[in-house]
Amino acid sequence: MRLVLSATVTASLFALGACSGGAPAPDASASAAAGAAADPLAPENAPNVSVIEPVIKLPATPGSPGVLYFTIEQDGGKPGTLAAVYVDGVGRAEMHESKTEGGVTTMNQVQSVLFSKDTPAQFKPGGLHVMLFDVSATLKAGKEAEVTFTLSNGDKVSTFAAVEEAGGGMAGMDHM
Numbered sequence: 001m002r003l004v005l006s007a008t009v010t011a012s013l014f015a016l017g018a019c020s021g022g023a024p025a026p027d028a029s030a031s032a033a034a035g036a037a038a039d040p041l042a043p044e045n046a047p048n049v050s051v052i053e054p055v056i057k058l059p060a061t062p063g064s065p066g067v068l069y070f071t072i073e074q075d076g077g078k079p080g081t082l083a084a085v086y087v088d089g090v091g092r093a094e095m096h097e098s099k100t101e102g103g104v105t106t107m108n109q110v111q112s113v114l115f116s117k118d119t120p121a122q123f124k125p126g127g128l129h130v131m132l133f134d135v136s137a138t139l140k141a142g143k144e145a146e147v148t149f150t151l152s153n154g155d156k157v158s159t160f161a162a163v164e165e166a167g168g169g170m171a172g173m174d175h176m
C-alpha cells in the first residue's frame with residue numbers, strides 16, 4: 001500500500017490508517033533550507049523553538065518499530081507547525097496519534113502538529129508519538145541519536161535524543 005501524502009499543510013489530523021502501511025518516507029530533500037548562510041559554526045536551529053527531553057525507545061524486537069517522544073514548544077513569536085521528523089539511523093519516521101475510544105486503541109498518522117508557548121506539543125505514550133521504522137542496529141541503548149525536526153515554514157531544529165531500551169510489552173505496541 002502506498003500512501004500519497006499531500007503537501008498541503010492544513011494543520012489538520014489526517015487519518016491514514018495504521019502503522020502497517022509501507023509508505024515511503026516523505027520527501028526530505030528540502031534540506032537546503034533557505035537562510036542557512038549565517039555563522040557556519042552556529043546551529044541552524046529555528047529561533048525560539050525548544051525541543052525538550054527527546055527520548056528514543058528501541059524496538060522491543062528487531063524489525064519492529066521504535067518510537068520517539070519529546071515536547072516541542074515555541075518560546076516566543078508565532079505558533080509553529082511541526083511537519084516532519086528525521087532520525088539519524090532510522091529509515092522512516094512518522095508522526096502518529098493514538099486514541100482510545102470504547103476500549104479500542106487506534107493509531108493514525110498525522111501530517112502536522114501545531115505548537116506554541118502556551119500549548120506545547122507533547123509526544124508521549126498514549127497520544128502523539130513518532131513511529132520509527134527500519135531502526136538501524138547502530139542505535140544502541142545508552143547512546144544518542146541526532147534528531148531533526150522540520151517546521152512547515154522550512155525552519156529546522158536539530159538535537160540529540162537519548163536512546164533507551166524498549167519498555168517491554170507487546171512488540172511495537174508498548175508506545176500506545
Ligand SMILES: [Cu+2]
Pocket residue numbers: 019096097107129130131
Ligand atoms: Cu505509531
